[in-house]
Amino acid sequence: MQTPYNTPGALGWHELTSNSCEDAFSFYGAVFGWTFKTMQTSHGPYHIIENEGEKIGGIAPNPCPEQESHWTSYVTVKDVDEVAIKVISLGGELLYGPEDIPEVGRLCWIKDPQGAIIAAITYHKADK
Known part of the structure; x- marks a missing residue:
């Protein structure tokens, strides 16, 4: 079955690098109904974005707080x-x-x- 995760050239994952993960949870949870699950990685906490139980992206703390929060898309x-x-x-x-x-x-x-x-x-x- 073709999915964005096994189709070269497809956009599959979207990640927010955020200066305030908590504010992002509140905003995007209210706007889109997303839920979030936190996991620990070698780089610190990483928050999985779920939409109706499907993992669609992530939110990570911004390692450069002087830089604005921003979204990055991942191409398979x-x-x-x-x-x-x-x-x-x-x-x-x-x-x-x-x-x-x-x-x-x-x-x-x-x-x-x-x-x-x-x-x-x-x-x-x-x-x-």
């Missing part, structure tokens, strides 16, 4: 390392990774030559 790819090499060869910038995230997959954050940021990910389990 076959090989994150290949994407990272291609980004650099095309004049983009590798901002983070490639890095393995236990029980999730391998990801990197990239900036295109115009300054827009997006992430690429290869999931360990395509069905999530």
